[in-house]
Amino acid sequence: MDAAIVTVGDELLTGDTENTNATWLCGTLDDRGVDVERVTTVPDRVSDIARVVNEYHAEYDAVLVTGGLGPTHDDVTMDAVAAAFGREVAPNEEALAWLEAEGGYAADDLATGTAELPVDARPLHNTEGVAPGAVVESCYVFPGVPDEMHAMFAGVAEEFEGERTYVESVETSEPESALLDRLSEVQERFEVSVGSYPGESVTLKVTATEPSEARRAAEWLDERVEA
Amino acid sequence: MDAAIVTVGDELLTGDTENTNATWLCGTLDDRGVDVERVTTVPDRVSDIARVVNEYHAEYDAVLVTGGLGPTHDDVTMDAVAAAFGREVAPNEEALAWLEAEGGYAADDLATGTAELPVDARPLHNTEGVAPGAVVESCYVFPGVPDEMHAMFAGVAEEFEGERTYVESVETSEPESALLDRLSEVQERFEVSVGSYPGESVTLKVTATEPSEARRAAEWLDERVEA
Incomplete structure (x- = not known):
């Protein structure tokens, strides 16, 4: 919807x-x-x-x-x-x-x-x-x-009722421009979409229709970006 | 503009x-x-x-x-x-x-x-x-x-430059529905537009392109609504 x-x-x-x-x-x-x-x-x-x-x-x-x-x-x-x-x-x-x-x-x-x-x-x-x-x-x-x-x-x-989505967040101190390769790769490996939101640090939001998929993709990213 | x-x-x-x-x-x-x-x-x-x-x-x-x-x-x-x-x-x-x-x-x-x-x-x-x-x-x-x-x-x-407008505010404890007659009249008497914004009390905003017109209309209203 x-x-x-x-x-x-x-x-x-x-x-x-x-x-x-x-x-x-x-x-x-x-x-x-x-x-x-x-x-x-x-x-x-x-x-x-x-x-x-x-x-x-x-x-x-x-x-x-x-x-x-x-x-x-x-x-x-x-x-x-x-x-x-x-x-x-x-x-x-x-x-x-x-x-x-x-x-x-x-x-x-x-x-x-x-x-x-x-x-x-x-x-x-x-x-x-x-x-x-x-x-x-x-x-x-x-x-x-x-x-x-x-x-x-x-x-x-x-x-009002649509397909629920699940979001996991990962924080990183790396600038957005340095993250491009991993953002592409995570979206190839998992059924997720990823948004990046700059602030004092960069927040990566991983969205999926399956909670386990969001969690696995977030863990994959978390291991590969600097805290 | x-x-x-x-x-x-x-x-x-x-x-x-x-x-x-x-x-x-x-x-x-x-x-x-x-x-x-x-x-x-x-x-x-x-x-x-x-x-x-x-x-x-x-x-x-x-x-x-x-x-x-x-x-x-x-x-x-x-x-x-x-x-x-x-x-x-x-x-x-x-x-x-x-x-x-x-x-x-x-x-x-x-x-x-x-x-x-x-x-x-x-x-x-x-x-x-x-x-x-x-x-x-x-x-x-x-x-x-x-x-x-x-x-x-x-x-x-x-x-970015347009025609400046001037706004004066009047607060009243009366409900919007009771104010209709005076809201109509003030807009007939003066070259202003008036908006009313309900909250804990009702705020009346008087807008004009001439500061004196906004002020005179606000004074007219202020004398005719309950504080």
Whole structure:
């Protein structure tokens, strides 16, 4: 299973807010064996969001959208997702019922648009806040507030499942350029892929679908690089 | 001036590395008055990088790419940028001369590819590391190691210049849904745009191209929302 993440918000594009939602979703999906192929941040603008959602829906098994839910004029994500699928938005009865039953809101008190979702969307309950999420085909729409997003994702986590991979790390003091021969050889000898990540030392990450294969390749490398 | 940022790396898409480069570039470009319209993370794969660079080059005034420079097999960014512009890569004489003069490398000792840039690219000197950057038309390619990227950006910062905007913030304990009337009114009364960002309290950000306009609108709001 592969997926793309779309994070919505001008505050991300000005660097005012760190995109912790993207990092969290990437790590969570990776743990579930899902390959994340794109993470894209777009402004609070219907045409931009709709265009990116539409493109990624055509290309990847799932699209996860966060941010831009709520009642204010810059919360346009639901309108945009509806547009991407050629649908209208309308008040969602199930979401309204939740808000009345658990949030203590009377339907008439809710700001216009709070419970408006794309027509025929599956609503997702927001246990930590007000704005509901939605699923339209394989596109999942979550709030941008991290606690609300985490809780809402937990409710649908089982719907994201790919082939698990296993990663072993090897640290070395050698520079990347000196390691090329052994990086090639380990990938010929074992069914693994290897990434190298420079920092104070170089970290080699060995990835395989079989844990024993990752371990054997990492041991092979560990014996052949300087600590 | 508008711009798009492309961050390259499997380690970003698995959530192993926080994308601090994106946040830093967004903040730095915003300070220079440049509108960042997209931030996209792509895997270490030539076709994916080339496709996104190509699309954004056609659409935005500048494209800034970080990550995937260096000698290992997963460092494919220069090949991809070359492909996006229909060019080959070739050893860059100016970059090689820097590495010999300042890095103390003999050209023959450098791993194949270290100083290979798209043909006719403008090389960017890496004062903090080895791999050079490059400029191809309006596409800027920087290393992924943050210190190297920051230093290299500083050398070309003057090439990024847009209309400066001024932001004033107002905090309120009122929920977003209660603020809608005043958010509409302030945008009618003043030449500003207003974003609202929920957290423990709600932050209202008033943005204008004139500092006095931002300040007057923020004062107007501040008098009309609950602290």
